[in-house]
Amino acid sequence: MTDRNPTPGRIQKAPENFLSPEKMEQARRARRSFMGKALAMGAGASAATVAGAARADDPAIVKLPAHTTGLGQPVAARGYGSPSQWERNLQRRESPGLTRVSAASVSFAPLQGMFGIITPxxxxxxxxxxxxxxxxxxxxxxxxxxxxxxxxxxxxxxxxxxxxxxxxxxxxxxxxxxxxxxxxxxxxxxxxxxxxxxxxxxxxxxxxxxxxxxxxxxxxxxxxxxxxxxxxxxxxxxxxxxxxxxxxxxxxxxxxxxxxxxxxxxxxxxxxxxxxxxxxxxxxxxxxxxxxxxxxxxxxxxxxxxxxxxQYTSLQEVKSVITTPSGGQVLLDKGYYNVTGLAWSGRGRIKRVDVSVDGGRNWRTARLENPVLPKALTRFNVDWVWDGSPAVLQSRAIDETGHVQPRLNQLRAVRGTRSIYHNNGIQSWKVAESGEVFNVQLN
Amino acid sequence: MTDRNPTPGRIQKAPENFLSPEKMEQARRARRSFMGKALAMGAGASAATVAGAARADDPAIVKLPAHTTGLGQPVAARGYGSPSQWERNLQRRESPGLTRVSAASVSFAPLQGMFGIITPxxxxxxxxxxxxxxxxxxxxxxxxxxxxxxxxxxxxxxxxxxxxxxxxxxxxxxxxxxxxxxxxxxxxxxxxxxxxxxxxxxxxxxxxxxxxxxxxxxxxxxxxxxxxxxxxxxxxxxxxxxxxxxxxxxxxxxxxxxxxxxxxxxxxxxxxxxxxxxxxxxxxxxxxxxxxxxxxxxxxxxxxxxxxxxQYTSLQEVKSVITTPSGGQVLLDKGYYNVTGLAWSGRGRIKRVDVSVDGGRNWRTARLENPVLPKALTRFNVDWVWDGSPAVLQSRAIDETGHVQPRLNQLRAVRGTRSIYHNNGIQSWKVAESGEVFNVQLN
Structure with a gap:
């Protein structure tokens, strides 16, 4: 049940950046010299400015790349096509050992690198x-x-x-x-x-x-x-x-x-x-x-x-999860982040999603992206400025019937710890001072 | 600008059935003997019954197929995957001769075999x-x-x-x-x-x-x-x-x-x-x-x-098209058909889609599938019982700003016939007595 893919990712691809410690340090150094200082954007997008984005005179953009000077590939050359060669790392993966036979098993969707509500x-x-x-x-x-x-x-x-x-x-x-x-x-x-x-x-x-x-x-x-x-x-x-x-x-x-x-x-x-x-x-x-x-x-x-x-507890109750930042990802700087995730309910539409960055003491209401449809995923986004100290990120969904996503311990109080199915508890992601994100079970 | 792909399709796949005349006759014969008689379903789904669907004692379902008796392929075996081997025929296609260089060309989406509003x-x-x-x-x-x-x-x-x-x-x-x-x-x-x-x-x-x-x-x-x-x-x-x-x-x-x-x-x-x-x-x-x-x-x-x-006529005005039945497809029997298509407007949401089966004399309002979103495709469906006589199918979209999709001749009266761009006229598909569907320019 561990991630089989610790292959170093790339710094620019935040949602899927499984970085080794060496790669992380390398990325941090590159970033410090490249950007000067961290994004210092305010929580409200409308008042936002970035101090330290890359300069127009950066040498990387002066040399014209091949795609600007040459003729590209023709239409229909890829047939049905596939994602970019640079996105090979992002794929559904089997969890080895979860079942005895891989014909009777599971492959998981890579939610940490996915967007919106539609699953390709x-x-x-x-x-x-x-x-x-x-x-x-x-x-x-x-x-x-x-x-x-x-x-x-x-x-x-x-x-x-x-x-x-x-x-x-x-x-x-x-x-x-x-x-x-x-x-x-x-x-x-x-x-x-x-x-x-x-x-x-x-x-x-x-x-x-x-x-x-x-x-x-x-x-x-x-x-x-x-x-x-x-x-x-x-x-x-x-x-x-x-x-x-x-x-x-x-x-x-x-x-x-x-x-x-x-x-x-x-x-x-x-x-x-x-x-x-x-x-x-x-x-x-x-x-x-x-x-x-x-x-x-x-x-x-x-x-x-x-x-x-x-028996016959088939309905999927109201639930949500933050997909970025999430376990295995690394925040490479303090400053502004867009916290994003998914909410859903088997009973109907999502009415509201609240997000906490302090382990459930305080909650802010996230923006819901359209469309918000019954019994469909709903994408939420919320602003967050990380000050570099440890934080615990949680999301809590409420559906149109009034059902509220419970804390994990509220579920355990009723149902114990020996279930396998139907866990709709609140998920906690801990952001360490190093920027690394871990799965923690707080409450 | 012709269809490069007259490869015989399969009878059971109505939306993409490019059939040769021989294949059509073969399919008709097979169908007659298989079904006994045509679907005789009423226009209203709620009152529908089918006389002549295949019987449970059909020999085709008695022999157990391999997929029922054997072990299938494991999870993640296909990696990112692709459509079924039986759907190879359905792909985007270049229109040869449309441009001089295939690196500066077009490949078209196969709308006749697509569903809903999301384009994979x-x-x-x-x-x-x-x-x-x-x-x-x-x-x-x-x-x-x-x-x-x-x-x-x-x-x-x-x-x-x-x-x-x-x-x-x-x-x-x-x-x-x-x-x-x-x-x-x-x-x-x-x-x-x-x-x-x-x-x-x-x-x-x-x-x-x-x-x-x-x-x-x-x-x-x-x-x-x-x-x-x-x-x-x-x-x-x-x-x-x-x-x-x-x-x-x-x-x-x-x-x-x-x-x-x-x-x-x-x-x-x-x-x-x-x-x-x-x-x-x-x-x-x-x-x-x-x-x-x-x-x-x-x-x-x-x-x-x-x-x-x-110049700078960039907005895509209100428009719609019936995708099934459409040119190149063949209706193999009289009886009930679901007529389906797409509507859209660069000005906002689609308010209504009307469908005519008699070349624009009479119009019925189609059902719009949810979601109906601004500046997005909207899928419509409407019931039709084909009596076997020639018919001309058209759709006409109206958007929330009140704009109505024009007839082609209304557009031509203002803009002549030498334009290339920005044609949002009503599309006409003629269903011949043979069941074959053709593109015709009626009005």
Whole structure:
């Protein structure tokens, strides 16, 4: 559960600067001579000035680089393309040892170097129960059966002709931030919170399909969703969700689903933990009681202090995390920083995010970036001038239903320390005098 | 300016089905025997039923496929990943012959096979004036000079520490749909409207930088933006825009800009034609008059019927287009279709989109998908039951300022037929009795 990638980064790329001690000192020296003195910008952007930005006569800008004098590469030369060669370091990463088989494992999204609310498909976290497949869509079918007037089987072509919707939603694994229940302070936000992504999905509402099949939505209080991969992943979806905003999606972020995200068809269950977003979706069955599938009985349950298990706790409660500065990053100077992070709630829209830089004694309200959408990530930003002394950064989200993100110890008081799933506690990042940022468990 | 890619597609993938006549007949036959009869769904989704969807006893679903019985691929096996092998056909494409040098050319986004409003970075259209570069961000600088109290040079690191915003905006080349001014009916929506994309950008507002440099925003009525590539692309930005919503962006859709989109720094000028979104941005100069740069004097001007040129017509007016069904696609059956498309306006939010299936005699209001954001693409959907007779599909957008998308002939009456730029006329797609869809210029 440690960061496998301590490769020295580059000083100019603040969000992903995993620096070795030598590189840090080198960077500090270079920066001192280059900038003269630190950015001394006020907390309010409108009153801001920078003393000591690089001068126009810096020799680095006098020599004309090749890209200014030569002919560049032609259009379409990169085909579908990929990020810059200078961004190779930023990628989703497996956490070795987390599971026994890498076909049934996790790769985490690198939140520390990401921006806004949209997760590009190439950085979307992965969680497979028996590996991923690239299924031929012409052979794929979706069956709907159970308490319906007429059981049906749909081809992809038939589904893609139906009334479609496009919506932006977050997906979070129920086990996200799971190691923090105990006293394991996972070092970086990629591994504490990286089983989290947010995309624009396009598909048909489940309510449309249930209507077409004449589902009995009174007796049929549940829908079983079943995937086509070897794990036979099945999950029970309450009918209230099914008739509300559950989608059968074929596209994410403008293009067809990626194979690792369930191509060609995935169930999208807004606000509900990722395991219910069944990939390679092949069957939906309407039934009159919960199905108690293996992943509802043995996994994704919460072990309480008295030894009992909470079951069907699927909703992802209000939560937030600061992504920059965060564990593993280094502040190279005193002065102004933009503190940024993500907030979300399975119950609806984010109403407010507060940020503390003193471990929760004082809180300031962050700016929320538009759009603020129900059951979607919301990006927040807040000004901070670091005076060089130790600080503890925290964020606390409040959603439109009034739910407030709890402190970790408030959660532990009720649920103990043996849970894995459903930790929405406040995350604390300690900034040391050296500028290094650590994960600490304060309260 | 023709579609280079008549490769037969697959029947189940309606939006990208470029079918040969043989393949079409083959698909029709297969479909008839497979489905029994066509989808006979009513126009209202809530009252919908399908007669003739595939039966559960279809032999295709009885044999268990490999992905159900075997172990799949491990997490992170694909690294950054790419779309499914079954989606290779869908990519941005150059239009051969459009320009003399492919380093100064265009690749178009495949709108006919895209969904929602977010353009994935791998399908974002390209327009280079002297090719693309992958610039080392540690060497890149942004200078601000001219009518400012103190000229400054910023490193990427310094910029990325500043107050940041994230916003979703469309970008459209001023020459998009340019061939339609005359009587050239370009066959597919990829080539008629594919110089259009929409992403979530993250960066610092230009107003923040101007404030930091003490810009004279009264005498300084304009800002010159200059790129670092060999084309020395420079564009004049009015101060009103500069102080409003213009951004210096380093990220799109959650990750750093792609090299072909201006990595590491791009000017984002919401609502304004793409040429002003200067890539590889290296300098901003505050001045007291427009700069009359080469791309403002010789290009991106509108040739009027009297022989004069309109200059500095930079705003992208209200516009929309149906992306499915669209030119080059084939409707394989009568019955229900979801008609979908995009609408946008450089003046603000889309208020309404109307759709006609009879060449503009009657109009119905389409559903707008959330979010509906200012100066961003808006996705619309509307139900349609095709009775098998010829039809002409059109969409007409209205923005929140009251501007209405004009008919092509209304534009021509004022501006003649010799323009290249700034065509926001209504697009007409004719559905023939055969199901084939053609670009026609009706009115």
């Amino acid at each position: 498909n190439g950085l979307h976290f992965e969680r497979h129960h028996q590996g991923w497949w690239d299924i031929d869509p012409s052979q794929h079918r979706l069956m709907i059966n159970g308490l319906v007037k007429e059981a049906r089987v749909f081809t992809m072509d038939e589904l893609m002709r139906l009334p479609q919707v496009s919506r932006i939603h977050f997906i979070e694994c129920g086990a996200n931030t799971g190691m923090e229940w105990g006293n394991v302070a996972v070092p970086t936000v990629q591994y504490t919170h990286g089983m989290l992504s947010c995309c624009e999905y396009t598909g048909v509402l489940l309510s449309t399909l249930l209507d077409m099949c004449g589902a009995d939505t009174k007796k049929g209080r549940y829908v079983l969703a079943e995937g086509a991969d070897g794990s036979s992943m099945t999950r029970t979806i309450p009918m209230a969700n099914a008739l509300d905003d559950v989608m059968i999606a074929w596209a994410m972020n403008g293009e067809m689903l990626r194979p690792e995200n369930g191509y060609p068809l995935r169930l999208v269950v807004p606000g509900i933990q990722g395991v219910s977003w069944v990939k390679y979706l092949r069957r939906l069955e309407v039934g009159d009681k919960p199905y108690d599938a293996k992943d509802e009985v043995l996994h994704y349950v919460d072990l309480m202090p008295d030894g009992t298990h909470r | 970075n791998g399908l974002h259209f390209e327009r280079h004036h002297q090719g693309w570069w992958d610039i080392d961000p540690s060497q890149h600088r942004l200078m601000i000079n001219g009518l400012v109290k103190e000229a400054r040079v910023f490193t990427m690191d310094e910029l990325m520490r500043l107050p940041q915003v994230s916003r979703i905006h469309f970008i459209e080349c001023g020459a998009n749909t340019g061939m339609e001014w005359g009587n050239v009916a370009v066959p597919t929506v990829q080539y008629t409207h594919g110089m259009l994309s929409c992403c979530e950008y993250t960066g610092v507002l230009l107003s923040t930088l101007l404030d930091m440099c003490g810009a004279d925003t009264k005498k300084g009525r304009y800002v010159l933006a200059e790129g670092a590539d060999g084309s020395s692309m420079t564009r004049t930005i009015p101060m009103a825009n500069a102080l409003d919503d213009v951004m210096i962006a380093w990220a799109m859709n959650g990750e750093m800009l792609r090299p072909e989109n201006g990595y590491p720094l791009r000017l984002v000028v919401p609502g304004i034609q793409g040429v002003s979104w200067v890539k590889y941005l290296r300098r901003l100069e505050v001045g007291d008059k427009p700069y009359d740069a080469k791309d403002e004097v010789l290009h991106y001007v509108d040739l009027m019927p009297d022989g004069t040129h309109r």
